[in-house]
Amino acid sequence: MSAVIVLAPVVVAAWPVMVSAVMAAAAAAGFKRVKEEPKKKVRKNVVELAMENAEVVAESMSPDERIVVEREGVRVVFSRDARGRFRTCVEGDLAKDRLREIGEDLSGAVIQQYVYRRLSQELGRNGFTTLAEEKAPDGAIRLRVRRVQE
Amino acid sequence: MESHELEIEIGKDGRVRVRTSGAKGKSCLEYARLMEEIVGKIENRELTAEFYEPDSKVEIRPPARQKQRRG
Numbered sequence: 001m002s003a004v005i006v007l008a009p010v011v012v013a014a015w016p017v018m019v020s021a022v023m024a025a026a027a028a029a030g031f032k033r034v035k036e037e038p039k040k041k042v043r044k045n046v047v048e049l050a051m052e053n054a055e056v057v058a059e060s061m062s063p064d065e066r067i068v069v070e071r072e073g074v075r076v077v078f079s080r081d082a083r084g085r086f087r088t089c090v091e092g093d094l095a096k097d098r099l100r101e102i103g104e105d106l107s108g109a110v111i112q113q114y115v116y117r118r119l120s121q122e123l124g125r126n127g128f129t130t131l132a133e134e135k136a137p138d139g140a141i142r143l144r145v146r147r148v149q150e
Numbered sequence: 151m152e153s154h155e156l157e158i159e160i161g162k163d164g165r166v167r168v169r170t171s172g173a174k175g176k177s178c179l180e181y182a183r184l185m186e187e188i189v190g191k192i193e194n195r196e197l198t199a200e201f202y203e204p205d206s207k208v209e210i211r212p213p214a215r216q217k218q219r220r221g
Contacts, residue, residue: 002178009164010190111164139162
């Protein structure tokens, strides 16, 4: 072993890239994509989360920069705010603390998916091949990659 | 020819832990730099015995640039 490195993710991505990470993370957590409600149903509690290190780049002025997923009455809206920050809004009849926990878990999983996809792509470009890949019981994704250097 | 390996763990919150092996000397820092460009900010780095051995040769292709920030 020659080095052990710990890194904090910094996300700067276009909206379509974030959508694909959201869809993968949401599906894995049992959420399904739903349409925005034309007439908003009143829910007991709403929790807003903004991610400090996640920025969504404006590629166009598309009004569709929102994605809504739902599981067991808990609705999560991902969006890009006016300053480009990636926001998560969790709505439901559960207690606010529980909604916050659900939102933080799901937002974390979105970032995990984003990092996983970017690593897979860039390590492939650098000639690495994947030897092993697994999802650990604690939710972490483990990869072992190798390349031969002449 | 040398075989270089990376063991990568992506935590539930996206935080990444990487162990490099096989790359000797300062060459392992090239992998640290690559990971920094791909993932984000290095929070912690520990160098181990192989770091002090003669350097391996490492060639890195810079990652595709992330989109530039705009308004």
